[in-house]
Structure formats: C-alpha cells, structure tokens
Amino acid sequence: MAAREPRFNQHVLIDTTPMPSSIPPVQEVGASSAPLLSASYFIGARCKAYNDDFMKCKTDANGRGEIECLKEGRKVTRCAAGVLEDINKSCLEEFRKHWTCLDDNNQQLWQCRRLERGLNKCVFDNLKLEKTIPGTPENEVPVHLRKKQIFAHSLLSQ
Amino acid sequence: MGIPFEALIPYGVMLGMFAVSGAALSKIRHMQNGDKRPRYSVDAWDKQMMDRDRRLTGFLRGQTDSVKAPPGFELSNPWRVEPTFT
Numbered sequence: 001m002a003a004r005e006p007r008f009n010q011h012v013l014i015d016t017t018p019m020p021s022s023i024p025p026v027q028e029v030g031a032s033s034a035p036l037l038s039a040s041y042f043i044g045a046r047c048k049a050y051n052d053d054f055m056k057c058k059t060d061a062n063g064r065g066e067i068e069c070l071k072e073g074r075k076v077t078r079c080a081a082g083v084l085e086d087i088n089k090s091c092l093e094e095f096r097k098h099w100t101c102l103d104d105n106n107q108q109l110w111q112c113r114r115l116e117r118g119l120n121k122c123v124f125d126n127l128k129l130e131k132t133i134p135g136t137p138e139n140e141v142p143v144h145l146r147k148k149q150i151f152a153h154s155l156l157s158q
Numbered sequence: 159m160g161i162p163f164e165a166l167i168p169y170g171v172m173l174g175m176f177a178v179s180g181a182a183l184s185k186i187r188h189m190q191n192g193d194k195r196p197r198y199s200v201d202a203w204d205k206q207m208m209d210r211d212r213r214l215t216g217f218l219r220g221q222t223d224s225v226k227a228p229p230g231f232e233l234s235n236p237w238r239v240e241p242t243f244t
Contacts, residue, residue: 007240007241008240009238009239009240009241011238011239012236012237012238012239013236013237013239014233014234014235014236014237015233015237016233017233018232018233019232027226027227028226028227028231028232029225029227030214030222030224030225030226030227030228030231031222031223031224031225032207032210032211032214032215032220032221032222032223033204033207033208033210033211033221034221035221035222035223081225081226084223084225085225088223088225095223096223099221099223100221103194103219103221104194104195105195106195106197106198106199107197107204
C-alpha cells in the first residue's frame with residue numbers, strides 16, 4: 001500500500017451498508033475538533049492503557065489493523081466518551097469557554113492558557129485528572145505551566 | 159496659505175474605494191468561516207478534522223461537544239474513488 005502512486009480523486013462514494021451484526025456496535029464520539037483537543041490530555045490521562053493497547057495492536061498488525069484491532073478500538077471509543085461525559089457533567093462552563101477560545105485561535109493551545117488553567121483546576125478538583133505532557137525533559141517547566149507564552153498574540157489570554 | 163484639498167480629493171476617493179473593497183472582502187471571509195477568524199496553516203490533520211466536523215455538524219467550522227455522535231455518523235465517511243485505467 002505504501003509504495004502505490006497517488007492519484008487524484010474527485011468522486012466520493014458513501015457506502016451505507018451497516019456493519020455485520022457479529023461486531024458489537026459502539027456509539028461514536030460526537031465531539032468535534034476543538035472540544036476534543038481541549039479534552040485530549042484528560043482523555044490521555046484516564047485512557048492511557050487502552051490507547052497504548054490500540055496503538056500496539058495497530059503497529060503489530062502490519063497493515064491489517066483496521067480489521068483486527070476493532071476490539072481495542074471499541075475500548076478506546078468507550079473510554080474517551082466516558083471522559084467527555086464526565087467533563088460535560090462537572091465542568092461544562094470552563095470547558096465551553098476553553099474550546100470556544102481554541103476555535104477562535106486556529107486550535108492553538110498556547111493562545112488560551114488562561115482559560116486552560118481554569119479548566120485544569122476544575123477537572124482536577126472534580127475528576128482527579130491531571131494534564132501532563134509526555135516527553136517533557138525533567139529539568140524544564142512544562143509549557144502549559146509557564147508564566148509567559150512567547151508565541152501568544154495577546155497578553156490578556158496567556 | 160492653505161493646503162489644496164481639492165487636488166487631494168481623488169486620492170481620497172481611491173483610498174476610500176480600496177478601504178471599502180478590502181472591508182467587504184474581509185467581512186465576506188469572516189462570514190464564510192462561520193463568523194469566526196479563518197484558519198491558517200491548515201495541514202492534512204487539520205483538513206481531516208475539519209472534514210469530520212462537517213460530517214458531525216454540517217458546517218466546516220461547526221463545533222459541538224456532545225458525547226454521542228448523530229445517527230448515521232458511522233456510515234458517512236466517504237470512500238475516495240479513483241479513476242480506473244483499463
């Protein structure tokens with residue numbers, strides 16, 4: 001698949017055949033890009049095991065991951081939907097403000113740190129989920145905790 | 159001796175026309191982006207996420223934070239069809 005030449009495509013085909021009934025159905029996550037980005041680190045904090053399982057299954061499947069990793073994928077979807085539901089129940093206002101800010105700012109997290117701090121505090125208090133950025137070097141402050149965001153457009157939103 | 163303002167009126171007209179057309183185009187671009195600032199530096203990931211937003215809400219810049227996807231979302235991901243060479 002990887003070595004095939006790309007060809008332009010203008011036509012799309014939408015196949016409305018439902019999945020076979022042997023595959024258990026799972027409700028897809030209904031959040032769009034900005035709320036999903038906003039909640040992504042909390043989803044990562046709670047669902048790390050399922051996500052890692054799914055990624056490992058896909059790398060090990062050598063191209064057949066779409067067919068063979070459906071079970072792990074269902075677990076990922078259910079876990080992420082669970083996190084979103086909890087955030088909606090407990091921190092809806094801060095969540096909405098943060099993802100509206102992200103949507104205004106080209107989905108760039110560093111423009112909306114002020115609202116993100118409020119959201120992080122609320123989620124930590126209610127859901128005990130903390131945002132960590134994996135791969136931060138030990139002796140540096142993580143970017144989301146720094147006082148000054150050097151690329152932010154305005155000082156107000158930092 | 160005052161400034162010859164009649165001679166500067168044509169420049170004022172030209173400046174005003176540039177300003178009006180620029181403002182109108184900017185307003186149209188704002189409206190086309192769902193009353194939001196337009197996205198820039200859109201890469202393949204962002205294109206794919208915006209396509210997913212369009213499948214979820216109907217608008218390219220629409221956002222929703224509902225937990226459950228609308229019915230029919232699972233089946234609305236299109237197959238990109240390629241021309242065949244026989």
